[in-house]
Every structure is written in structure tokens, then in C-alpha cells.
Amino acid sequence: MLKPTLLAAGLAALLALPAAAQNTNSGTDKFAQLETLLPTPNTYRTASGAPGNEYWQQRADYNIRVKLDDAKQSISGDEDITYTNLSPDVLTYLWVQLDQNILDKNSITTATEVGQIQPRMSFQALDYLQRSEFDGGFKIAEVKMKGGKALPYVINHTMMRIDLPTPLRPKQSVTFSIKWAYNINDQTKINQRSGYEYFPEDKNYLYEIAQFYPRMAVYSDNQGWQHKQFLGNGEFALPFGDYRVSITAPADHVVGATGTLQNASEVLTSAQRQRLEQAKNSQKPVLIVSPLEAEQAEQKRAKGTKTWTFAAKNVRDFAWASSRKFIWDAMGIKQNGTPVMCMSYYPKEGNPLWGKYSTEVVAHTIKTYSKFTIPYQYPVAISVHGPVGGMEYPMICFNGGRPEKDGTYSADRKYGMISVIIHEVGHNFFPMIVNSDERQWTWMDEGLNTFVQYLTEQEWERNYPSKRGEPANIVAYMQTDKSLQTPIMTNSESVLQFGNNAYGKPATGLNILRETIMGRELFDYAFKEYATRWAYKHPTPADFFRTMEDASGVDLDWFWRGWFYTTEHTDLAINGVKWYTVDSKNPEIENARKREMINKAPQSISQQRNLQDIKKTLVDDKPELKDFYNSYDPLSTTEADKQRYQQLVKGLSPEQQQRLSQGLNFYEVSLTNKGGLTMPVIVQMTYEDGKQEIMNIPAEIWRKNNAEVTKVFITEKPVVSFVLDPFLQTADTDLSNNAYPQRAQPSRFELFEQQQRAQPNPMQQQSALQQKEQKPVNGATSTGGTN
Secondary structure, X not given: OXXXXXXXXOHHHHHHOOOOOOOOOOOOOOOOOOOOOOOOOOOOEOOOOOEOOOOOOOEEEEEEEEEEEOOOOEEEEEEEEEEEOOOOOXXXXXXXXXXXXHHOOOOHHHHHOOOOOOOOOOHHHHHHHOHHHOOOOOEEEEEEEOOOOEOOEEEEOOEEEEEEEEEEOOOOEEEEEEEEEEEOOEOOOOOOOOEEEEEOOOOEEEEEEOOOOOEEOOXXXXXXXXXXXXXXXXXXXXXXXXXXXXXXXXOOOEEEEOOEEOOHHHHOOHHHHHHHHHHOOOOOOEEEEOHHHHHHHHOOOOOOEEEEEEEEEEEOOOOEEEEOOOEEEEEEEEEOOEEEEEEEEEOHHHOOHHHHHHHHHHHHHHHXXXXXXXXXXXXXXXXXXXXXXXXXXXXXXXXXXXOOOOOOOOHHHHHHHHHHHHHHHHOOOOOOOEOOOXXXXXXXXXXXXXXXXXXXXXXXXXXXXXXXXXXXXHHHHHOOOHHHOOOOOOOHHHOOOHHHHHHHHHHHHHHHHHHHHOOHHHHHHHHHHHHHHHOOEOOOHHHHHHHHHHHHOOOOHHXXXXXXXXXXXXXXXXXXXEEEEEOOOOHHHHHHHHHHHHHHOOOOHHHHHHHHHOOOOHHHHOHHHOOHHHOOOOOOOOHHHHHXXXXXXXXOOHHHHHHHHOOOEEEEEEEEEOOEXXXXXXXXXXXXXXXXXXXXXXXXXXXXXXXXXXXXEEEOOOEEEEEEOOOOOOOEOOHHHOEEOOOOOOOOOOOOOOOOOOOOOHHHHHHHHHHHOOOOOOOOOOOOOEO
């Protein structure tokens, strides 16, 4: 227990003077405003973070015709692009993205990639090293104006400049066409954002197709053309427009895509159309293409083709999937009165997980994200299971998560599959609707999306095992060597530890803002305001930072500066605690207190041994050596002591008399910011009677000295311990210095055999047990959906 020290100074002086201020700055200013780092506001983007009264953005509308060659695993197509110049600038050329050229034999990505040869390498790793042998880049056959006149163009790796015959002036449009083809990559060998998977058991292919057409680059007020090369990490900056896409595939394939199907009567059977209609008002997923129908299709090969036509309005991209293996289920929901068809496409290899969970997860995600951002306004939301582990496009996404061949799965596989669907469907909001520049700032879509993913996971199931979002989960990353970290505000292609930096750290930062710094009410309002302001527009980091402050009334520049612009970490420590009590001057009280302290004081080792070894002292043996002081008790209260006390009390005001007798405890707590990252100070005090109290001190406590401060706590009851961040709210990297008195942090070490044996998942273990009893495993044979 802490030992008190008396406040021995005159009480009147003590009560009259303010506490001593700390004005010694640590040499930095972590509370400096961000004006020097953020762009100057203008008529396009305001200081409040909202679009300005002259904000503009370009538009690109597409009419695409594409053909899938299932025998050669290739794509061919042509497209008409109508580009509208809504900027105040005159454009003499246009930039088009050729992202598929990342798989060109002369890819800049392959040329600049670094790596090492390991003593033992998997075949997949070797395939990846040799991927340059695969010719997967765009083959541009022609670029021409509407009407047939050829347009000059120059291809610069993943970008193509098209030179216009006449300048494109403000408010003018130009229509041109591109004809192209490319070979589709085997996703199991060349891991990209799209590709195919081959199933040797039934000799079928499953295609997930994206970045399949030349796409317009963004031209914006804040950077002009965004034509930074696609190197692999920085995803896609795209303008909005309307799409009409006709996909020609084998006649027995099922195709899912961005947008709504325009020719259902030509590609679906009567029964399938009826099921699709039934699904619109169903409370659970309805099978449009049943497992039996999909399995029958796997065994045949149609000779002809079908063309599926889809239309989508005000989207920034288009993707699709095609296979004769697809099972297809759907369920309609209403989002703020708008009908949304939630759908899933998956091969039988995905069951029972996919039939049971996928479409339900899609619907849950649309509802939850709409609550925290803006209502979902697109007509469909699709989750496709195939070779791509997780990738997002407007209204459609590609997701992994496959059970074992026997239909069982681990908890990690189940929750991993649910999480990736939430994440990728959630990307409909960031960046498909709130359309940030992924090529420049990955965190603006991945980080914000991962944060809302965390909120959505927690609303799916109580204590859902979320991997990212909780501050404690980012601590290991924050503890890594600074040379292995980059600030969040780093270009997408230069980020180190991509998952932690672009996903985990920004998501955790937003959670800290919501739970600890701003509070849920202020944060949720501001976050929703950001989504509302920038829906279907192109926000920048400054627009986000400014909106969050503008809508909440909270100065967060210190937080953006530390969490987003540095690699500092949280490590707040208690250096020491001093306990003071006021000397009441009442001799009866103070003498009794002093006597109690003397009695409780430990005896020294010499004193303890002297009791054993010295049976009788000289004074005991010769009492004549004793005098007045041998019987004098300095802690006995005399009448003179009482009179002096009464005289003191008479000279005090009633308020001062009350203070004198209150018996308050004063604790001077010395705090140090060892990690450099500014954070609020959350203190848990445990009292002598076992009760606890939490004190939340804003981060501004560090504004005069960023490195060390002292804080005085005044309590009625004695405190036995102080603990910083008791609920792990701030991602503190060292909890060993968070308590006073200091307490040991538990840890573990693991014993293991040299040869690790693969263990069956819990469902397999239960299956084996129940097979002995001849009982089926609950859920292991479900296919999901209803006819």
C-alpha cells in the first residue's frame, strides 16, 4: 500500500494557490495544426472537408461486348467509351488504364520485383517466379473514333495515351472504341485479382474476370490525370458512368456480373426465372440454380454460346464470373425502401459453408454498412466463390473460404470466410461509392472498410473473433522495428507490412477515435457525414480529416499527425506515485495516525534478531539509568495541544475548516510518454475497499509537454493501485509499466514435439466420433437455400 506524506505547509496558503503548472516543452509540438501538411482549400474542396461549390468530376460511359473462350481460356472484346469533360480544362489527350498489362511479358512489376531463392521452394513459388513466361497482357487491335477514323495512341506499360484529333473542351463529349484480347491467368499459379480455377475431377473451369477491358483513368481537380503505373498493390482510381455489357459464354455457363440482367428470358429457364422472382420476397436464400442442376451441367459440354447482357448505372467499374459449375442462390431485402437482391454464386466445392452463409452475410453487410454510412442504392449485391481470395467490384465481389472435401471445416475457416465476404461486400461503400483514389492511398478504402467490417462482424455474432479493429490486435505490429514500418500516409506501392499498415492500423485508429477519443455519438455522426458528402465523388485524405473535425467539433490534428503521419507507438507509463494527506492540525487525530504508522512500520532485520539475541539491555538491568524520556510519550495529546488547535480553527473560514477536516487523499502521479504517440490517459484507481473508478483524461494533457507530465488526483478513500489503459483502448505496447505498484505481466511458453502432426479440425473429430455411433454431423451435408 502507498505511504502518505503530510501536506505540511500552511493550510491557508495551500488552499489559496493554484497547482504548479508544467510549461517545459519536450522539444516537439505534437499538437501543431495540419495546415502545413494539407492542401489549401479552394472552390473545389472546402476547408470544412465538403465538396466546394465548383466541385466537378469527369464521366465515362461504356458499351462493352466481350467473349469468353472456354477452350483457350482467353478473352476478346470491343468497347465504345463516351468520355465527358466536366472539368474547366481543355484536354488534348486522354489516359486509359491497361491494368491487365501487369501480366505482360515485359511487365514493369516483374522487372522491379525483388526476391530471394530459398533452399526449399514450393512449386507454386517457382510458378510465381516464372510467371513472366505467361503472356497475359492486353493485345490492343485498334483504337478509333466513332465513325471509324483511327486514333493515334502510345502504350506506357499499364497506361495508354490516346491523342485526340481536336481538343476536348469543357462540357464536350467524345466517343471512341477499342478492340482488345488477352489470355486469362491460372489463378492457382499466377495469383492476381482475377483469373480461372481448373477442377480436374470434372474437367471444368471457373472464371472470375475483372480489369478485363481498357478503363478510363481519373482526371481530377487535385492532381490532373492519375496515371501512376499499376505495380500490384495500388488498386484502381476510376470515374463513374453507366455500363451496358454483353458477355458471350458457353451456353451451359451461368454468368453473374455487376448490374442487373437485361435478357433473363434468353439465358434462364422458365423455372429459374420463377425462382428468381420468388427470391425477391423470401426471408431466406432461394436456389435459382440448384446443386443438382449445376452437377448435371458439369458433366456435359454445350457446343453453342449464350450472350448475357447486364446494365449498371452510376458505377465506377464492372466485373463478372462465369462457370457451368455455379450454384446460384438469392434473397431480396429492402434498404431504406430500395429493393436489393443479395446473391451468391459458388461451386459445389464451397458447400456447406457457402449455401448456409454467403447470401445471409451479403444481406447483413448491406444493412449494417448502410446504417453506419449511407443507404445502399444499387439493385444487387453479389458474392462469388472461386480462386480469388478476396477482391471487390461494384455490386460483385470474389471471395475465398472453402471447406474440406468431406464437408467439414475449422472455426477459422468459417469465420475467415464470413469476414472476407463482409469485407469485400463492404467495399461497395468504400471505394465503389465513396470513391477514393486507391492507387495513391490504399488506407482510404481498405482501412475505412476494415473498420466498418469490424462493426459489422460484431453485429453478426456476439464476441465475433475479429482479426482487426481492436487496439490490442495491432500491438504486435506497433512493436516491430521502425525500419519495417511506414506511416499510413505512404503511397500504396511503397507501403511496408501492407496488411497491418493499410488495413489494420487505420481501422484500429478509427476504433480508438470512436471508443476513446470522440465517443460513439460524435464519431458516428461525423463518419456518416463524410460518407454522405463524398458519395459518388472523389475524396482525398484532407477531405476525410477535415470532415471528421468539422462535423464533430473535435480538434483531431494531433491524432492524424501521430497515427497517420508517423510510426510512433503508444507506450504510456507511470513513473511513480506520491501520496499526500492534509495535516489536520488536530493533535488527537494526527498523533493517533502517527502512532498507527509507527506500529505498522516493519522492524529491521537487526531489530528482529536483537529480540532473540539480547535478552536484557543495560537499562533494563539498571533502572536508575532511566530518566524522563524513558517514560515520555511524544504522541500523547496535552491540553496545551488542544488549545493551540482550537485557536487555529477559530482563525479559519467555514470552508477552510471543512477542508481541514475532510481527510482527503492527494496523489501526484508521474506519467511518461515513452512511445512518442500522443494518447488520452485512462486511469483506473482501485480503492482500499476494493471499489474502482475510471478517469478519462483527454490527450491535451500532453499539450505543454509531449514527453512527461504529473497529474494530481484527489480522492476521499485511499487508493491502493493505479493502472493505465485497463481495457486496452489505446494499443499500448508495454503493459508492464502501466501499473503502480508495478505488477508482473503473465506470459507463456509452449512445449512441442519435433515432428508436428496434422490434426483434424473439430468438426472432423466430432464426425469420426458420431460415425462410430452412426449419427450424421449437424450441418456437414447442408447445401443451403430453398427451392
